[in-house]
Amino acid sequence: xxxxxIEIERCPEDRKQPIPTDGSxxxxxxxxxxxxxxARFHREKGWGEATIRPRGALGLDPAAMCLHYGLEVFEGLxxxxxxxDSIHLFRWRKNAERMVRSAERLVMEPVPxxxxxxxxxxxxxxxxxxxxxxxxxxxYIRPTLVASDPFLGVRPADEFLFYVLCSPVxxxxxxxxxxxxxxxxxxxxxxxxxGLGEAKTGANYAASLRAQRRAQKAGYxxxxxxxxxxxxxxxxxxxxxxxxxxxxxxxxxxxxxxxxPGVTRDSVLRMLxxxxxxxxxxxxxxxxxxxxxxxxxxxxAWGTGTAAVISPVGVFGYRGKDITVADGAVGALSxxxxxxxxxxxxxxxxxxxxxxxxxx
Ligand code: COI
Numbered sequence: 001x002x003x004x005x006i007e008i009e010r011c012p013e014d015r016k017q018p019i020p021t022d023g024s025x026x027x028x029x030x031x032x033x034x035x036x037x038x039a040r041f042h043r044e045k046g047w048g049e050a051t052i053r054p055r056g057a058l059g060l061d062p063a064a065m066c067l068h069y070g071l072e073v074f075e076g077l078x079x080x081x082x083x084x085d086s087i088h089l090f091r092w093r094k095n096a097e098r099m100v101r102s103a104e105r106l107v108m109e110p111v112p113x114x115x116x117x118x119x120x121x122x123x124x125x126x127x128x129x130x131x132x133x134x135x136x137x138x139x140y141i142r143p144t145l146v147a148s149d150p151f152l153g154v155r156p157a158d159e160f161l162f163y164v165l166c167s168p169v170x171x172x173x174x175x176x177x178x179x180x181x182x183x184x185x186x187x188x189x190x191x192x193x194x195g196l197g198e199a200k201t202g203a204n205y206a207a208s209l210r211a212q213r214r215a216q217k218a219g220y221x222x223x224x225x226x227x228x229x230x231x232x233x234x235x236x237x238x239x240x241x242x243x244x245x246x247x248x249x250x251x252x253x254x255x256x257x258x259x260x261p262g263v264t265r266d267s268v269l270r271m272l273x274x275x276x277x278x279x280x281x282x283x284x285x286x287x288x289x290x291x292x293x294x295x296x297x298x299x300x301a302w303g304t305g306t307a308a309v310i311s312p313v314g315v316f317g318y319r320g321k322d323i324t325v326a327d328g329a330v331g332a333l334s335x336x337x338x339x340x341x342x343x344x345x346x347x348x349x350x351x352x353x354x355x356x357x358x359x360x
Contacts, residue, residue, distance in 0.1 A: 038163040190235060
């Protein structure tokens with residue numbers, strides 16, 4: 001147990017929402033559970049006021065710095081229901097540690113890892129009936145840290161609100177575990193060296209929306225970002241990291257400051273190494289991906305993310321042409337990774353890596 005004292009104010013029975021039972025209708029991020037967790041930080045008092053309460057409006061001043069200067073960082077992790085109805089979190093510490101690094105980049109007060117863990121676990125335990133048992137569904141958890149000082153000058157903040165929401169979800173893409181169509185983006189960039197690229201902060205997602213909208217209007221699922229300097233090296237896809245399998249070898253862009261250090265990315269790297277699949281983290285130019293497709297050696301490509309899990313890429317759109325990845329279907333390694341990862345997450349398979357923690 002943790003040392004954080006968490007007050008619980010329960011939602012009255014008559015305000016509770018019905019818990020959905022049809023997994024195919026869940027989608028992603030539209031429904032929220034009845035309670036949320038919050039804790040506040042004041043420079044003189046430190047962290048305190050940890051509370052779980054009925055979900056409702058946040059007490060935030062209209063002058064709160066997060067609303068003016070983007071002082072916000074967040075995380076995404078999931079809780080899974082096993083066949084025996086136990087509830088497990090997947091690698092929550094990795095998310096807590098990344099949130100510390102994201103906060104430090106924006107000169108925000110990092111949420112202590114044990115406060116993050118205590119809040120997430122207490123909330124998931126209270127909301128355990130909301131963790132879906134349907135295939136491919138889970139409880140998505142959104143820890144969020146915002147600067148709450150009412151102040152309009154530009155300086156690092158002194159007051160913070162950390163809160164956690166839960167949302168029962170199905171597949172992130174409406175198409176489910178099907179090959180996606182990814183447009184290579186050559187105009188906008190997601191992040192430049194020295195910028196915010198490796199922090200999980202709303203600004204990176206705001207920067208992505210114009211290109212995402214263009215891609216979706218043109219019939220693609222998401223964009224593949226290229227590097228900011230040369231518009232040549234692959235970075236990441238929409239809300240996922242990207243992997244390619246070329247001529248038997250897997251390659252993914254390195255964590256060089258501009259891409260998100262994904263928890264699923266790390267899990268995939270560890271599984272591939274465990275299976276002795278040759279894998280490297282190195283810069284990969286888009287022309288090399290296209291040349292491999294032309295030569296018939298681009299065997300697979302897939303995105304990885306907490307929300308997207310493993311999302312196979314069927315087509316890359318580039319300069320008006322569609323380049324199909326192998327035969328455009330889900331590749332054998334993408335399928336194997338999806339099965340192995342979800343096997344661990346849903347407790348179907350032994351958790352050799354010790355990635356899951358039982359909550360209740
Ligand atoms: C996640 O995979 O958890 C993400 O944060 C993606 C999200 C922005 C939808």
